[in-house]
Amino acid sequence: MLLPRRSPTRWLPAHWHARYRLTPWWGKVFVVWALSRLVTTSLILVLARAQEPNAWTGASPKYTDFATMWDGRWYNIVAAVGYPGVLPSTEAGQIGENAWAFMPGYPVLARLLMVLTGFPWAPVAVFVSVAFSFGTALLFYRLMVRVQPSPTALFAVVLFCVAPLSPILQFAYAESMYLFFLTLALYLLLERRYWLLYPVIAVMALTRPSGLAFALALGLHVIYRFVTRSRDPFPRRERLLAASVALFSAFMGLAWPATAWAVTGQMSAYTDTELAWRAPYIGYQELVPFTAWFQSGLWWLGSPWGIIVVVALILTFAVLLFTPAVRHLGVDLRLWLVSYGLYLLAVFFPQSSTFRLLMPMFPLLGVAAIPRSRIYRVAIMLLLVAGQWGWLLICWRVDGYDWTPP
Numbered sequence: 001m002l003l004p005r006r007s008p009t010r011w012l013p014a015h016w017h018a019r020y021r022l023t024p025w026w027g028k029v030f031v032v033w034a035l036s037r038l039v040t041t042s043l044i045l046v047l048a049r050a051q052e053p054n055a056w057t058g059a060s061p062k063y064t065d066f067a068t069m070w071d072g073r074w075y076n077i078v079a080a081v082g083y084p085g086v087l088p089s090t091e092a093g094q095i096g097e098n099a100w101a102f103m104p105g106y107p108v109l110a111r112l113l114m115v116l117t118g119f120p121w122a123p124v125a126v127f128v129s130v131a132f133s134f135g136t137a138l139l140f141y142r143l144m145v146r147v148q149p150s151p152t153a154l155f156a157v158v159l160f161c162v163a164p165l166s167p168i169l170q171f172a173y174a175e176s177m178y179l180f181f182l183t184l185a186l187y188l189l190l191e192r193r194y195w196l197l198y199p200v201i202a203v204m205a206l207t208r209p210s211g212l213a214f215a216l217a218l219g220l221h222v223i224y225r226f227v228t229r230s231r232d233p234f235p236r237r238e239r240l241l242a243a244s245v246a247l248f249s250a251f252m253g254l255a256w257p258a259t260a261w262a263v264t265g266q267m268s269a270y271t272d273t274e275l276a277w278r279a280p281y282i283g284y285q286e287l288v289p290f291t292a293w294f295q296s297g298l299w300w301l302g303s304p305w306g307i308i309v310v311v312a313l314i315l316t317f318a319v320l321l322f323t324p325a326v327r328h329l330g331v332d333l334r335l336w337l338v339s340y341g342l343y344l345l346a347v348f349f350p351q352s353s354t355f356r357l358l359m360p361m362f363p364l365l366g367v368a369a370i371p372r373s374r375i376y377r378v379a380i381m382l383l384l385v386a387g388q389w390g391w392l393l394i395c396w397r398v399d400g401y402d403w404t405p406p
Contacts, residue, residue: 032132037170043167047396067126070406076107079125084098084259087272094279106178110125113128125172129169130169132169134239137157144156147190147366152366162388178204186336187216201214206252216342218245280403281296321338333363337361352405355391
């Protein structure tokens with residue numbers, strides 16, 4: 001005989017339990033998001049108070065100054081003066097770090113709000129990120145509830161809001177805005193509202209590099225639906241529409257490099273700019289797809305362990321995608337995970353910003369949310385909050401010459 005499942009809120013007083021049951025889903029998400037921002041902001045303020053003078057701020061900076069360090073300064077430059085028409089060069093004649101590595105979606109929106117409100121960069125940039133973080137939490141619940149029961153979907157939102165990288169959702173970085181549009185795009189894909197994907201992809205691909213990865217996911221989606229059309233009808237009109245969206249996403253994935261080429265007159269302006277950030281590790285080298293992870297492995301661990309660890313990571317990720325818990329996310333979310341994983345493997349050089357670059361794989365938090373044990377859930381929340389402090393200490397705080405950028 002099966003016993004009825006006990007409510008996850010059974011430990012609450014009866015009147016609070018009743019109030020919880022009557023609260024709409026968006027109200028529950030808001031409470032989760034607000035409490036998580038309170039915890040994260042407290043950690044940030046403690047660290048800001050102990051921050052020493054650095055290239056961006058003085059000692060013990062106020063919150064908005066502390067939240068606009070690192071790449072936030074590059075986004076500020078884009079919002080203020082735009083992009084250079086002539087690429088800067090190092091003493092060795094190589095392309096140096098410059099604003100072309102930072103896409104315009106986030107700084108352009110911030111600039112628009114600055115003009116409309118008269119407020120300066122720092123508070124506006126933080127406001128944009130915080131607002132999009134709440135929007136992403138709402139959309140993430142709607143995405144997860146399509147593949148999981150609502151209590152599990154809500155706990156997935158909890159994990160998203162307290163994840164080790166969640167402080168960046170209230171910093172002057174494009175991640176918060178990007179995750180909002182990525183979540184919306186994934187939701188529309190699951191809903192098969194292909195027409196609505198056009199504007200979403202356009203903004204998303206100009207906020208963070210993602211057009212090519214999403215194009216691959218859409219292409220695999222079209223192939224899967226075509227192969228399974230006998231049990232899931234895939235009319236010709238719908239096929240053409242879905243395929244056209246995939247092509248549009250690929251076009252948008254190439255639009256920014258093409259723009260950099262058109263403005264600067266150098267075909268490889270964008271890729272050369274991106275390569276400048278890995279030069280301190282391995283020097284200036286050509287971009288050869290699917291080699292950077294192995295280069296990084298050799299730089300960090302040497303031979304043969306660098307190669308062995310990278311191969312092990314690839315195999316582990318491949319196996320993970322076929323585990324029952326991940327399969328429970330459904331085909332389309334798994335296609336995104338494999339597509340984005342292949343994109344990172346093709347072009348990204350792993351270093352301290354690897355954790356940030358892994359954020360678009362956030363649907364995996366839905367897997368971590370499945371166990372219903374109260375002990376497990378409390379433990380994983382505490383572990384993730386501790387991870388926030390660790391990430392802030394290692395990657396965000398500036399301690400002299402810092403080679404661990406976020």
